Amino acid sequence: MKYLHRVFKAKKGTHVVVHISEPTRVLLIGDYQYKQYKEHKTFNYRGGLVEGKSQEFDIPNDGLWHVVIEKGSYYNPLPVTASVEIHAKH
Numbered sequence: 001m002k003y004l005h006r007v008f009k010a011k012k013g014t015h016v017v018v019h020i021s022e023p024t025r026v027l028l029i030g031d032y033q034y035k036q037y038k039e040h041k042t043f044n045y046r047g048g049l050v051e052g053k054s055q056e057f058d059i060p061n062d063g064l065w066h067v068v069i070e071k072g073s074y075y076n077p078l079p080v081t082a083s084v085e086i087h088a089k090h
Helices: 031-038
Strands: 002-010 015-019 026-030 047-050 055-059 062-072 081-088
Touching: 002 081, 015 026, 015 062, 026 031, 031 062, 047 055
Parallel strands: none
Antiparallel strands: 002 062, 015 055, 015 081, 026 047, 026 062
16 A cells, blocks of 8 residues: 655644545544554544545544555555645644
């Protein structure tokens, strides 16, 4: 699996906006769950298939978070580009 990845620390309530160039899966994953994802094990996440150009999330609790934008399969990668905006809770 090829994917784009951004890791960041955030507090509960932080607002995250992910902009994508192509429809694909966009996932918000906690730190432990990201390790499960990388090992191809069962994991919990927020998000999923995004048909539009952006996906918004509110961080559910303080910690280290990962945004994963999947780029298709290893043999059939998608030409996806993405950007992530993190709006800290005031």
